[in-house]
Amino acid sequence: MARIILRPSRSPNRTVMNQLFPITQLALPIPAPMSDAAWQRAMVYSNSDARWNFYLNHIATELLAEYLQEDFPQIQIWQEINIWQFVSGSVLQLNDKRIVLLPSKAIDNSELVIAQEWLDIPAWAGDYFIAVQIDPDAEMLHCWGYLTHQMLKSKARYDAIDRTYQLDAHHLIADIFGLWAIQSLNPTEVTQTEIAPLASVAVVQAENLLHRLATVPNPRLEIPFALWGALVSDSLWRQQLARLRQGETAPVTNRLSDWLQDVFATGWQAVEDFLGTDAELALRQTTTAPSIVRRVKALELADRVLLLLVSIEVEADDLLGIQVQLRTNDRAATLPPDLTLSLLSIETN
Template sequence: MDSITQLELQISAAIDHRAWQHSQRYSMPKAQWTAYLNQVCLETVLPWLQAEYASRSTASLTAWDLIQGCAIEWNEKRLVLIPEKSFDTSELRVPQEWIDVPSWVGDYYLAVQINPDESSLRIWGYTTHAQIKALGQYDSSDRAYSLNAQFLVQDMAVLWVMRQLYPTELTRVEVTELPSVAETQAENLLQRLATVEQPRLEIPFTMWGSLLETRSWRERLHQLRQGRNPNTTVATNLRQWLENSFTAGWSAIEAWLNPEELAFSFRQTEIVELTGVRRVKPLEFAEQTVLLMLALAPEADGRVSIRVQLRPAERSQCLPMGLSLSLVSASGDVVQSVQAREQDNSIQLQRFKCPAGTEFSLQVALGNAVLTEAFQC
């Protein structure tokens, strides 16, 4: 195969392991597989793109387990990557959401073939939103557009050249705005979609598309489908951690970061060197997955010493600018807070000591999305 024509990348063992762990949060096989493909695709292609063509490229949209595909902002254009395990390269099939939901529309659509057995992926062709709308065939049975391979450009070098020579190339066309969904109706729909195999096919596309466009609803559905209800947070008992009884969802740091990664950032030394218990939990935002890391140790006076850090799940990435980490008291007061700046690869709170029985929460926020973890010492 001509390596100039079709881009091939290796999937690292760390990315493969992390994506598989993430996928196991979902109870349904299709959801697990979709989440796995999306994460492997994004975490393999984005670092390569940043290193080779545009260091400021960022992940902009991922549908987790809901829809195959993920999006990257690249030189003021949006690349939509559609990962498939199938070895059929006769056509590109793109879920309707990436074509007809206005805020999800991309400029270029890349066909990505993933081979988990060989830990590799291949980008075998690309096209534009305008071409899919003009030449693609819509299939109502699975709400997808298909485009015959003959209409795809299979030399990926052409894409980079076209962006340089024809920066004003028409890549996308207008799509119809979707009607809004009332908040009460949206909540009812989210509860209904939380337990079905294919939520994207369960309700009319206009309603489904409207739910996806509202970020808070999209993220709430994601949490519900993992069995987590954001409105009924249960406090994690940290004393039990000190007795080696751990809460579901929290893993040993070593399960996520290998020794090389642990040594990568000198700002991690406080987390790494603190004796006691160290646990990590992945938190997913639209932009990327971040790791919430806690390290705690008992004090002689009965209190618990706690350090908290936030870092990207993928070492090559930085935290999204503006992402905040806050310590909130039981009464709702913000005790301390820190915010990620441009190019920050970790942020952390100052160490604090927690008396027995004290309740607090950690809030991780990005824009309107807020994830909260409650604790009791």
């Protein structure tokens, strides 16, 4: 018969829970301010599932990261919260290991259900998986077991209908404190099986998929997993899909390769036409070779007009050399001191 213990929080300002748990398991009270703040932030989501995903995962990551901070000050939270619109689960990064938290408000702990994304997307896959039960009414978090990626892949049943792995509770390791000991004594433990890489998605295909998935009830089941995994594992595509599902307008994508075919989106003008004699000054560091395409677009920012200047040139091996400048419309004026121009790259085929 398992021993039981009333396990208080390490923090003296928390109320001790009126709950009994096996000594091998971890139970923590959820501070009321943390719970209230999580609910307030969850209200921005448009559907109940996404709101619950946010609440449960936010509580799990924040509370467990705080609890482990004393023994593992290097612990980090994986800050990709937009995944909770599509799938539940969150990650604590400890050294080179990814600990996937699987929070649920279900009372029945007879089975653990894990979304396929956490095992079969290489960039997401966890080393360890912790089953977390959260009771919002009792304001209680309970970690009732863990296992490795290897164990899951070898013992869990795969359900192709909802794309989840399902595992009976008796397969989990109940001694959650043993996991923390492993991180101190054997941090290089082999935990993962081989994960097949996902093919990349071409830009045109990704954009079509984003618009298709923007309004369907369950986007993760709408297309083959290989496509879905490749799409959602890319932070830029995932962010755009999250915005579309929130009803935000998708940003306009300009393919610079189209410029070489003299195809330009609305608003882009030839530098010479827009700036006249000031054109060479605008891009004075470039040459005037005919292979260079240059365009400028006026951007309204608060009470001023800024000019975004872009030049592209075909270089060796069909690579594109790109130069980007941001300047004021008035040569005598200066750019706002707090303005930042960021360039993001994305792998495409």
